[in-house]
Amino acid sequence: MKEIRMVDLKGQYDKIKTEIDQEIQKVIDSTAFINGPAVQEFQADLEKYLGVKHVIPCANGTDALQVAMMGLGLKPGDEVITTSFTFIATAEVIALLGLTPVLVDVDPDTFNIDPEAVRKAITPHTKAIVPVHLFGQSVDMEEVLKIANEHNLFVIEDVCQAIGADYIFSDGSTKKAGTIGDVAGVSFFPSKNLGCFGDGGAIFTNNDELARQLRVVVNHGMTVRYYHDYVGVNSRLDAMQAAVLKVKLQYLYEYAKARQAAADYYDNAFAGCQKLQTPVRASFSSHVFHQYTLVTNNLDRDEMQKFLMSKGVPAMIYYPVPMHLQKAYQDPRYKEGDFPVTEALSKTVISLPMHTELDEEQLKYITTCVLEFANR
Numbered sequence: 001m002k003e004i005r006m007v008d009l010k011g012q013y014d015k016i017k018t019e020i021d022q023e024i025q026k027v028i029d030s031t032a033f034i035n036g037p038a039v040q041e042f043q044a045d046l047e048k049y050l051g052v053k054h055v056i057p058c059a060n061g062t063d064a065l066q067v068a069m070m071g072l073g074l075k076p077g078d079e080v081i082t083t084s085f086t087f088i089a090t091a092e093v094i095a096l097l098g099l100t101p102v103l104v105d106v107d108p109d110t111f112n113i114d115p116e117a118v119r120k121a122i123t124p125h126t127k128a129i130v131p132v133h134l135f136g137q138s139v140d141m142e143e144v145l146k147i148a149n150e151h152n153l154f155v156i157e158d159v160c161q162a163i164g165a166d167y168i169f170s171d172g173s174t175k176k177a178g179t180i181g182d183v184a185g186v187s188f189f190p191s192k193n194l195g196c197f198g199d200g201g202a203i204f205t206n207n208d209e210l211a212r213q214l215r216v217v218v219n220h221g222m223t224v225r226y227y228h229d230y231v232g233v234n235s236r237l238d239a240m241q242a243a244v245l246k247v248k249l250q251y252l253y254e255y256a257k258a259r260q261a262a263a264d265y266y267d268n269a270f271a272g273c274q275k276l277q278t279p280v281r282a283s284f285s286s287h288v289f290h291q292y293t294l295v296t297n298n299l300d301r302d303e304m305q306k307f308l309m310s311k312g313v314p315a316m317i318y319y320p321v322p323m324h325l326q327k328a329y330q331d332p333r334y335k336e337g338d339f340p341v342t343e344a345l346s347k348t349v350i351s352l353p354m355h356t357e358l359d360e361e362q363l364k365y366i367t368t369c370v371l372e373f374a375n376r
């Protein structure tokens with residue numbers, strides 16, 4: 001059996017090596033390393049794929065979120081509502097900009113922000129909501145948009161884990177996650193569903209005016225060459241990464257199918273096991289399975305992780321510490337017990353290997369090991 005990895009970038013690369021190598025070589029030959037044609041081509045391809053008017057490439061997903069907030073003109077003291085169960089970057093950029101992160105609990109089934117909790121957290125200072133489409137499934141965006149419209153708030157989607165997921169509106173129409181709110185940030189970190197060979201990111205918006213502003217922010221706040229009207233940042237997607245992404249974007253649909261097939265295998269294997277809650281698939285979203293995350297029930301989750309590791313099955317805890325209990329984010333407004341769903345999840349979730357290259361032999365072995373622990 002091939003070694004089991006959380007993410008198998010090597011196996012994925014081997015299948016498209018010729019195409020990728022050619023595109024990288026083209027960039028090297030052109031020496032257009034910054035803002036070269038590869039960047040423009042990838043940008044146009046991604047706009048078409050997502051059905052969004054503007055893709056603004058940048059250096060990573062964290063920058064994408066920060067630039068989105070800067071582009072919207074959010075100011076110190078503005079309150080930004082987000083989830084207590086996410087990767088740190090979401091809250092980090094809010095804090096870095098001097099904005100006030102307001103955390104809310106998540107839905108126990110989807111692990112995503114609970115719209116009712118968002119509603120309760122709104123104050124006269126609230127300016128934006130940052131829904132995070134965690135693990136590959138869209139937030140209940142119709143509810144979020146309704147709240148945003150009622151209170152005149154910006155919606156900044158963190159779509160780092162869910163590029164390609166479809167949100168399904170109640171009238172049956174669909175939109176890609178990340179194209180629904182005012183603006184979205186995505187990451188092309190290698191292990192993300194669309195990953196490059198280093199760091200990369202992008203911002204999406206349908207708003208022409210905002211797109212112009214975002215392009216100024218990522219380029220040192222520069223409006224005309226060497227005329228800086230704003231304090232900006234330097235955040236670029238380099239051309240070699242764009243070349244890789246342009247090739248891999250063509251496979252994104254296929255990659256999602258491979259992830260969904262692995263998830264189906266896991267779901268079937270664990271269906272009868274009372275001690276494992278398999279991922280709940282929301283009616284309003286497709287699931288692109290950035291992670292396949294189980295909730296354990298009456299099991300020692302940390303022992304399970306050790307057991308799996310000892311069998312050669314990597315497993316990860318996303319995320320072991322809720323945002324409000326992180327040392328750097330201690331805040332007198334919050335204490336242990338404030339977000340019971342998040343806190344329970346942080347103690348019970350475990351993510352299994354999930355990538356595009358899992359074969360049946362590996363899946364069989366992984367599920368056998370998981371069930372061996374659960375049933376002992």
Ligand SMILES: *Cc1c(COP(=O)(O)O)cnc(C)c1O
Nearest residue numbers: 060061062087089160161187189
């Ligand atoms: C990966 C990720 C980010 C940050 O992306 P980087 O490219 O690593 O900066 C932000 N939010 C979420 C939810 C992520 O998963």
